[in-house]
Amino acid sequence: MFGIGDFARHGQVSVRMLRHYDAVGLLRPARVDPVSGYRFYEAAQLSRLNRIIALKDLGFTLNQVGSILDEQVSTEELRGMLRLRRAELEEDRAAAEARLAQVEARLRGIESEGLMSAYDVVLKPLPAVHLAELSGTAAGFAPEEIGPVIRPLYEELCRRLEEAGVVPNGPGLAYYEAAPEGGGAVVVHAGLPVPADARVGGGVAIVDLPAVERAATLVHRGSMDEVLPASQALARWIEENGREPAGNWRELNLEVPEDPAGWVTELQQPVA
Numbered sequence: 001m002f003g004i005g006d007f008a009r010h011g012q013v014s015v016r017m018l019r020h021y022d023a024v025g026l027l028r029p030a031r032v033d034p035v036s037g038y039r040f041y042e043a044a045q046l047s048r049l050n051r052i053i054a055l056k057d058l059g060f061t062l063n064q065v066g067s068i069l070d071e072q073v074s075t076e077e078l079r080g081m082l083r084l085r086r087a088e089l090e091e092d093r094a095a096a097e098a099r100l101a102q103v104e105a106r107l108r109g110i111e112s113e114g115l116m117s118a119y120d121v122v123l124k125p126l127p128a129v130h131l132a133e134l135s136g137t138a139a140g141f142a143p144e145e146i147g148p149v150i151r152p153l154y155e156e157l158c159r160r161l162e163e164a165g166v167v168p169n170g171p172g173l174a175y176y177e178a179a180p181e182g183g184g185a186v187v188v189h190a191g192l193p194v195p196a197d198a199r200v201g202g203g204v205a206i207v208d209l210p211a212v213e214r215a216a217t218l219v220h221r222g223s224m225d226e227v228l229p230a231s232q233a234l235a236r237w238i239e240e241n242g243r244e245p246a247g248n249w250r251e252l253n254l255e256v257p258e259d260p261a262g263w264v265t266e267l268q269q270p271v272a
Contacts, residue, residue: 001030007041011049026052026066051078058085095144101225102143119218119230121237126212126250126268129173132161132204133191140184141176143225150174153190157204161192164200168192172253175209212247212270220267223260224251227267234267246272 008015021027022039027048029039048069055065058081134157138149154172161168170193179185191207198206216238220230238245247270255264 001040001042004029004039004041007045010043011046011053013049013053021049021052024062024066026062026069054078054082058082098144098147098225101223102228104226119220119233119237121216121218121234123214123216123241123271126215126270128211129170129191129193129209130196130198131173131191131207131209132157132166132168132194132198132200133189133207134160134204135187135189137179138186138188141186143227146186146188147224149188150190153188157190157192160200160202160204161194164198164202164204166194166198166200168194172256173209173250174253175248175250177248212268214243214272215247215250215268215270216241216243217266217268219254220265221263223263224265225260227265230267234269238269238271243271246270 002010004015004018008018011018018027018039018041022029027045030042030045031040032038033040051069051073052065055068055078056062060068134153136149136153138145173191173193175189175191177187177189179187191209194200194206200206216234218230218234218237220227250268250270252266252268253263254266255262257263
């Protein structure tokens with residue numbers, strides 16, 4: 001048997017926590033010395049301790065943990081619950097990292113106010129593009145609103161093109177327009193250029209984006225979660241050069257490696 005200190009060390013919990021679990025009836029000591037009151041535990045009780053901690057980490061209250069353990073949850077069931085919780089935590093971490101990136105981008109935008117722009121803006125024509133596209137609606141233009149919409153659209157578009165045997169003949173092109181229902185919602189179009197005779201089906205639209213006589217463009221390097229300084233630099237250039245937006249904002253995906261830090265995206269704003 002193990003004293004409470006040794007058992008706590010092997011279970012990687014505090015002695016105080018073990019005393020609390022004893023008090024609420026979740027994990028009773030195997031034996032309590034009637035004279036000294038010292039608690040003693042068996043190694044086999046580590047199994048119950050592991051389940052208590054795992055269920056607590058899943059977000060269950062101690063009362064709920066007790067009920068679940070009393071119902072003899074199987075190892076496989078518990079493993080499934082832990083996998084689900086791990087996925088949720090990873091999703092939360094990714095969302096937190098994206099928010100931190102956006103905060104950093106907003107800070108860089110503030111720090112660059114009044115300074116010479118670090119971006120080279122090029123005024124140029126845009127060619128007409130024959131696109132296969134899927135569309136969805138985002139609540140707004142914030143990266144945390146656009147990202148969860150556009151990423152699945154591109155993944156599904158690539159899957160459907162592959163199934164149809166259609167090979168894109170250029171980089172991805174996204175464009176945005178105000179949603180008909182208003183309220184700040186945005187229709188997100190995720191497109192890939194395809195040959196003129198391409199046939200896809202399955203809900204994939206084939207559209208022709210017309211050529212644009214003039215567009216103010218600049219190249220953003222890095223995740224689109226950090227695009228704010230580039231986007232605002234382009235807006236300042238447009239105003240300072242006596243131009244006005246004259247069409248839907250576009251994003252041309254020049255390079256899209258697995259790591260978003262390596263993305264290269266050309267921002268395109270048609271202007272008059």
